[in-house]
Amino acid sequence: MPKSLISIHDFTKEEMLHVLSIAQEFEKNKVQPILRDKVIATLFFEPSTRTRLSFETASNRLGARVIGFSDAGNTSVSKGETLKDTIKMVSNYVDLIVMRHPLEGAARYASEVASVPVINAGDGANQHPSQTMLDLYTINQTQGRLTDIKINMVGDLKYGRTVHSLLQAMSHFEPDFTFTAPDELMMPQEYKDFLNAKGIPYRETRELEGNINDCDILYMTRVQQERFTDPMEYEKVKNTYNLTASMLAGAKENMKILHPLPRVTEIAQDVDDTPHAYYFKQAENGVYVRMAIIAYLLGYK
Amino acid sequence: MEKGSKELKVSAIKNGTVLDHIPADQLFKVITILGLKDCPNQITFGMNLDSKRLGKKAIIKVADRLFEEKEINKIALVAPDAKINVIKDFEVVEKKVLRVPEQIVGIVKCANPKCITNHQPITTKFETEFEDGVLKLHCHYCEKNTSSENIKIITEN
Ligand SMILES: [Zn+2]
Numbered sequence: 001m002p003k004s005l006i007s008i009h010d011f012t013k014e015e016m017l018h019v020l021s022i023a024q025e026f027e028k029n030k031v032q033p034i035l036r037d038k039v040i041a042t043l044f045f046e047p048s049t050r051t052r053l054s055f056e057t058a059s060n061r062l063g064a065r066v067i068g069f070s071d072a073g074n075t076s077v078s079k080g081e082t083l084k085d086t087i088k089m090v091s092n093y094v095d096l097i098v099m100r101h102p103l104e105g106a107a108r109y110a111s112e113v114a115s116v117p118v119i120n121a122g123d124g125a126n127q128h129p130s131q132t133m134l135d136l137y138t139i140n141q142t143q144g145r146l147t148d149i150k151i152n153m154v155g156d157l158k159y160g161r162t163v164h165s166l167l168q169a170m171s172h173f174e175p176d177f178t179f180t181a182p183d184e185l186m187m188p189q190e191y192k193d194f195l196n197a198k199g200i201p202y203r204e205t206r207e208l209e210g211n212i213n214d215c216d217i218l219y220m221t222r223v224q225q226e227r228f229t230d231p232m233e234y235e236k237v238k239n240t241y242n243l244t245a246s247m248l249a250g251a252k253e254n255m256k257i258l259h260p261l262p263r264v265t266e267i268a269q270d271v272d273d274t275p276h277a278y279y280f281k282q283a284e285n286g287v288y289v290r291m292a293i294i295a296y297l298l299g300y301k
Numbered sequence: 302m303e304k305g306s307k308e309l310k311v312s313a314i315k316n317g318t319v320l321d322h323i324p325a326d327q328l329f330k331v332i333t334i335l336g337l338k339d340c341p342n343q344i345t346f347g348m349n350l351d352s353k354r355l356g357k358k359a360i361i362k363v364a365d366r367l368f369e370e371k372e373i374n375k376i377a378l379v380a381p382d383a384k385i386n387v388i389k390d391f392e393v394v395e396k397k398v399l400r401v402p403e404q405i406v407g408i409v410k411c412a413n414p415k416c417i418t419n420h421q422p423i424t425t426k427f428e429t430e431f432e433d434g435v436l437k438l439h440c441h442y443c444e445k446n447t448s449s450e451n452i453k454i455i456t457e458n
Contacts (some may be wrong), residue, residue, distance in 0.1 A: 005443065083421050105417040105442025124415050126443055144343075 004111035004118040008165045009173055010131045013172040014250040015296075016079075020137050020300045022292035024059075029283070033063025034039055034300050042068035042088050043099040044121070045077060045106070050261065051121050054283070055098045055130075058290035067094065091115045096298060125161050125227055132165040134289040135219075139170075140280045143216055144254040152176050152211055154177040154241055155221035155266060157187040159228070162260045163221060167191055176200035178211055182240045184233055185223070208241050213250040218243075218276070220259045220266050238265075245270040253255075258282050312345060314388055317364040320376070321384040328359035330379040330454050334408055335372065340350050342366050354382075370397070375408060377401040378436070378452055401429050401436060409438060410453040416443035425455070 005011065011019070026032065028296045042054050047070055059066045069075050077086055083106060090097060091114040092147045099107055100121040107120035107127070122249040131300040140146050151170065158177050167177065168191075177195070179187045179202060186204060197201055205211055212218060220243060228234040242265055243257070256278040259267060263279070271277050323331055328348055337344055343364040352358035373385055377399040385397035405427045411418050418425045418440070427438035427447070436449040 061336075067314070101417075102415075103417040103420055103443075104413060104415050104445070105440065107422070108442045109417050109423055123417075125445075126445075 001112065002115070002117045004107075004114075004120075004291065005129050005293055005297060006108045006111055006118065006120045006123075007127045007167050008127070010133045011133075016133065016136060016169065016172070017134055017295050019133060019292045020140060022296060023133075023137050023285070023288040025301075026295075027288040030061060030288075032061070032291075033265070034295065035059070035062040035064040035298065036060075036096075038064040038095040038298065039093065040064045040066050040294065041094040041097045041099075042066055042070075042101055042121075043086070043090065043097060044068065044070045045072040045099070047071045047102040048100055048122060050283075051100060051128075051130075051279070054281065054286045055119075055226045055290050058287050059098075060161075060293060061287065062291055064095075068098075083110060087114050087118075093199065096294060100208060106236045106239070114254075116257060117291060122224060125159060128161055128167060130286070130290050130293055131162050132169050133293060134282065135162070135166050135258065135260075136169055137289050138256075138258060138285050139217055141285065143254060146173040148174050148176075149217060150176045150178070150215045151217045151219055152215040153187075153207060153221070154180040156185045156223045156227070156237075157181040158185040159219075159224065160221045162192055162220065165257055166219070171198050171200055175200060178215060179204045180206070180208050180241070182206060182237045185240075203236065209247055211254065212247060212255075216255055217250065218251075218255060218257045220257060220263070220279075222259075222262065222264055222266060241266050242268060243271055245274050248274055248276055260266040265280075276292050296299040311443075313391055314343075314345070314362045314364045315391055317342070317362065317366050317388050318368055319384075319386040319388055319393075320361040320363075320380075321358070321386065322352065322355060323359040323361065323380045324355050325357035325359045325374075327379040328361070331359075331361065331376050331383075333454050334375050334379070335368070337361070337363070340366070371402070372401050373397065374402045375405070378405065378409065378438075378449070378455070381436070401431075404428055405438060408455060409447065410455050411440045411443060411445070412447040412451040412453070413443050413445040415443065416440060418442055426447065432450050 056066050078212050087110045096117050098119045101123050104124035104126040107123045111118040157163055223238050225234050257276050259279040337432045345358040349357045386393045387395035407424050426441035430437045430455040
C-alpha cells in the first residue's frame with residue numbers, strides 16, 4: 001500500500017519537519033514543475049472551494065494535470081456507485097488522489113482500496129491533516145521555531161477538528177495551551193486526558209479579553225453551524241467572541257492571529273490592518289505545504 | 302461431573318464446551334458472535350439461572366465442539382467474566398480465561414452514525430482500549446470510540 005496522508009498521526013515528528021522544510025523550499029522557489037508527467041485527481045464528494053483551489057493550485061505549480069469533480073451531485077456516485085468502485089476506477093487513471101468526503105473514515109477506507117497515495121482533504125468532522133501541516137508551517141514561520149509556543153485556541157473547541165489535530169501535532173513540541181470557549185464548546189475530555197498524559201500544561205477560560213497579552217499564537221475558529229445537531233445550541237454560542245483591533249493593544253509584538261478561514265464575526269475587519277493579522281498569509285502557505293505533501297508522497301522529495 | 306443442584310438445571314454434556322457466567326441479557330449476543338445459529342452440534346441453553354455474582358446468568362453447552370481461542374475471545378466484548386470449561390467424559394479438563402482481543406474485525410457496528418462503515422459495505426475494524434477499566438473500541442476508520450455499553454452486534458452476513 002503506498003504511503004497516504006489520512007490523519008495527522010500518519011506522520012512522525014521527523015516526517016512533519018521534513019515536509020515543512022520542503023514547503024519552505026517551495027515558498028522560496030514557487031516554480032518547480034517536477035510532476036510534469038503526473039495526473040492528480042481531486043475528488044470532492046462534498047464541496048469545499050477553498051480547499052480544492054488550494055490543492056489544485058499546488059498540483060498545477062508542480063506541473064501536474066488535475067482531473068476530478070467539485071461536488072458529487074452530477075457523478076456516478078449520485079447514481080449509487082460505491083466509494084470502493086469510484087476509488088478503484090480513479091486510481092487506475094491517476095498518480096495521486098486528493099479527496100474530501102462528508103462521512104468520517106471515508107479517506108482511510110479509500111487509501112486501503114486505492115493503488116496510489118491518497119490525501120485526506122477532510123472527512124466529516126474527523127481529520128484534515130493538510131490544514132494541520134499548514135498551521136504548523138505558519139507557527140514556525142511567524143515564531144522562528146515550533147518548540148515552547150504559547151497558543152490560545154478560541155471558539156469552537158468541541159467540534160472543531162482543526163484545533164484537535166493541531167493540539168495533537170503540537171504535542172511533539174512542548175507547547176503551552178489556553179483554551180477559550182463558552183461552556184457548550186469546551187475542549188473534550190479525551191484531548192485534555194491526552195495532554196495530561198503527556199504532561200503538557202493548559203488552562204481553560206471563557207474570557208477572551210485578559211488572555212490575549214501572554215500568547216504567541218491566537219488561534220481563532222469559526223463556530224460551524226453544520227456541526228451542530230441542535231439549532232438552539234448553535235444560536236446560543238455563535239456570536240460569543242468578536243476580536244477587534246482595540247483588544248490587541250497589549251499583545252506581544254511577535255503575536256500572530258491565525259484562523260482556518262472562512263471567518264464570520266469572530267474577527268472584526270479592523271484586525272486585518274494590525275501587524276498581528278496573519279490568516280491570509282496562512283491560507284497562502286497552504287499551497288506550499290500541499291505542494292510539499294504531494295511531492296513527498298510521490299517520492300520526489 | 303458438574304456438582305451442585307444449581308448446575309443440574311441444565312443437563313450435563315459428555316464432551317464439548319460449557320460457557321458459564323454469561324450475563325443473562327447477553328446470551329443472544331454471545332450466540333450471534335459464536336455463530337451458533339448455524340452450528341449443527343447439540344446445544345443446550347440455560348437462561349435466567351440464579352447466580353450469586355450476576356443475579357441472573359445464562360449458560361451455553363455445546364456438545365462435541367472446541368472453540369479456538371481467537372474465536373472464543375470475541376465474546377469477552379459482551380461477557381468479559383464468562384467461564385469457559387472444556388469437558389471430556391463429563392469432567393472439566395481445561396478452564397479457559399477470556400482475553401479481550403487487541404483488534405476486533407467485523408462483529409461490532411461503529412456507534413458513530415457518520416462513520417463510513419455505517420453507509421457502505423465495509424467490514425468494521427476496531428482497536429480495543431481500556432480507559433479506567435472500561436472497554437472502548439477505537440474505530441480504525443472514523444477514529445471515534447464506541448464504549449462497551451454501546452456495543453451493537455452485527456447480525457447479518
Ligand atoms: Zn467508525
